[in-house]
Amino acid sequence: MANTKDQRSPWSWIPTLYFAEGLPYVIVMTLSVIMYKRLGISNTDIALYTSWLYLPWVIKPLWSPIVDLLKTKRFWIVIMQLVVGVGLAGVAFTIPVHSFFQYTLAFFWLLAFSSATHDIAADGFYMLGLSQGDQSFFVGIRSTFYRFAMLTGQGLLVILAGALETATGLEPLEVNVTSQNIPLQEISFKPESYQQLHESGDIYFVSESDVKVPIGLMPKEQAADIKKSVDEWNIKNNYYAGEKVVAAKDEGWWTRKVSAPLKETLKEKFNKETVDLSSEVGNLAIIPIQLSTKPEPGEQVVLNFGYEKGDASIKLVKTYRYEFDETNWDKPAFALVQLDPKLKKATQTTFVGRSGNIKFSWSVVMACIAVLFVAFSLYHRFALPHPTTDVANKTEGKSVLAEFFETFAAFFRKKEIVSIMLFLLLYRLAESQLVKMASPFLLDAREAGGLGITTGDLGLVYGTAGMIALTIGGILGGIVASRKGLKYWLWWMALAINLPNLCYLLLSLFNPTSLWWISAAVVVEQFGYGFGFTAYMLFSIYVSEGKHKTAHYAITTGFMALGMMIPGMLSGWLQEIIGYQSFFVWVMICTIPIFLVLPFVKVDSKFGIKEKE
Known part of the structure; x- marks a missing residue:
């Protein structure tokens, strides 16, 4: 157990904290799109304006030092959950008004920034409120409840809105x-x-x-x-x-x-x-x-x-x-x-x-979630422990601005910063490309190099077997890491996240028609991803240790997003040029760089091991 003023079981706050972390994200990024579509906003406007709502999560490392320098992480969590509730209430109350699109977008922006700030504080508090061993053990649990939040936002809340529409209409x-x-x-x-x-x-x-x-x-x-x-x-x-048609631009230089x-x-x-x-x-x-x-x-x-x-x-x-x-x-x-x-x-x-009364239905849904976040704020006000290290990190005699820049400088002055950066950028190099092309490969016709399964079969494979394998892999990764530590499992987890990519190359070579073989390949790849991703999260925690661990962890997540974004952007272009078989060969080649970096990655052999009580 971490050094805290009160001994509270992590089970009493980690599931609720990470459920509360995932829910605003899926509301802003997914549920808002469904809501606006129901309310008659054009696809053009939906795509344009809701895409910008992702910006706070992209740039959150830029203000992560503020969370580290001012107040405690516990304070930021409780306050941001309250602000998220206010933002959701604002959406609920402005849906019925005449210019609802402009007003609700403004509140979604508030929701996005407060949610991104909450993410910074929650991830920082996770490192402060748990011992290294517990951090390893619960890394899969927190990911599981984050995914439950995704399923709730994409499924249960949409079902609730539909039920209310049914009850209030013809x-x-x-x-x-x-x-x-x-x-x-x-x-x-x-x-x-x-x-x-x-x-x-x-x-x-x-x-x-x-x-x-x-x-x-x-x-x-x-x-x-x-x-x-x-x-x-x-x-x-x-x-x-009719939908607006955007004219194609002339080809550039x-x-x-x-x-x-x-x-x-x-x-x-x-x-x-x-x-x-x-x-x-x-x-x-x-x-x-x-x-x-x-x-x-x-x-x-x-x-x-x-x-x-x-x-x-x-x-x-x-x-x-x-x-x-x-x-x-x-x-x-x-x-x-x-x-x-x-x-x-x-x-x-x-x-x-x-x-039914669509505006009323979505207002009720948003109001219900607003009440839930007020309840989260009140619950975590009492349920979160009080780590002795959860203090503002401002140094006496220095201005906030000076500390702000010092926080960034401190990250890049870390020992082994080159190997750290290479690990963060290359660990998911192959997976970042595979994840974009896996579903198109399964859906595309066999004449185009795909496997030609139906959309319904794809949902069955990924939504059931794949999701179960991903969850089990993540939880198991956390359990084993807490027993022998990150250093022991680092190579095994790197193999787990990279080697199963071979399944897609084999599928492209043998073109099986049996859904069982296809499902088996997806299960192996998803389990390996869940198990192997544990090492990435623990390594991010490890390199963030120190005075500014909250801000430094946010910086590592920023590099993670960069390492996923750029290869992912190029993957579709490359696949269309060289075809699926050659693309999956390329994916396997992209697994090599991280194994060239691993010998230079230094991890304390005791990091992540859960102490016996």
Whole structure:
């Protein structure tokens, strides 16, 4: 146990602390996108404005010294959780107002900066509140609860918002789409052929409850024409607005003189795979959606139509948000579903349209999370221990500005700084590229060098078996590191995060058709990643030891992001040039640099070992 004024079990605060760390991140980065889509913001605006919300996490090392110099980490955690609650409450209360997009974005910015600051303080407190052995043991536990926060934000909160929409609106519209091995039929879009409804009584939505789609392919040009016609009809009748089109920029000097010639050379030398030039895509089905009777003058009935459950190999061409009023209620709006071109079996997917009070529903969700964070703040006010080392690190006689720059300088004056930097930048070099191309490889057609599995199978492989393996690997890594220390396991964990990348090279060479073999490869790679990533987190903690450990740990995470970002940005470009097989050979080559660095990495043999009580 760390040197604390009170002895409290880490189990009483680590799960809640890291759940509270992950939840604001997923709310800002993922849930906000879903919410704005539900509220009718265009894809262009959503992509532009929410992408900037990631900035606080990118630049958080720049103000990490402030957290280290002013007040305690415990103070920052409690206060930032309260500020996160205020930001969420601000989002909740401004959703119903007229200019909600501008106001909610402002509160999301507050949420993003306070969450990034909370991350700095929480990670620093983790190092102060635990002994080195406990830090090793709980490193997998904290990652697991962080992932639980991701699942909560992407799943449970969306489900809650959907349930509230259902409870506050018209009867949900449910459409079951089934793929069947039946003869293909000619598809054409003829909106005038659909019967118009003029019913009396309660207002409700009507559609085909069961849609059967023949399994097969259709010409790509025909599918594009149908999609265009459906969009034009829906836009013409004001069911939704057209998306803005951004004009492509002219090629610059770099493209003409450097990247284009390099691309052609690499493609000629290495890409031996057949390019997918298929002229066919998965079969389409047209779903009409109508309102039963005329709304009241000035009333607008909004319907959000999207995926609910079932096989993800049957998907909507887009998530639809329709607006019905007294001017367009008497004509049908249309949705398009499309089969995965690799789908060969009969399966079913359910799509649901909800027409409740969307602003009220999302306000309630955000208000509930705001209350939760106030509760987190109050709980951690009493549950967090009081480490004796958790003090402001300002030196007497020095200004805050001088200490600020001294904090950065102190990091780069560390012994073995060259090997430290190389480790931080190269440990995940191979994985940073693999993670970007793994899913496209599994999904791409075999003619393009991929394995051609369906979207539904991909979700099954990664969402169940892969997630379980990742979690077990992370927890096991923490347990074993706490027994023999980081130094003992460093090489083994480096092998664990790098060697399983060979699974993807083998998949690209042997092209198995069995989902069991594919799942086995993913499980091995995900387990290895979970186990091997433990060493990276512990090494970051180790090199951050000292007076400014909170700020220095934030700096290591900044280098981690840099080491992931740049190779990841180039991975897709490289894969398209040289093909999957050569790309996975390149990934294996990228595993070599870290093993050349490891002999120069110095770690105390006792670091990470949990002392016996």
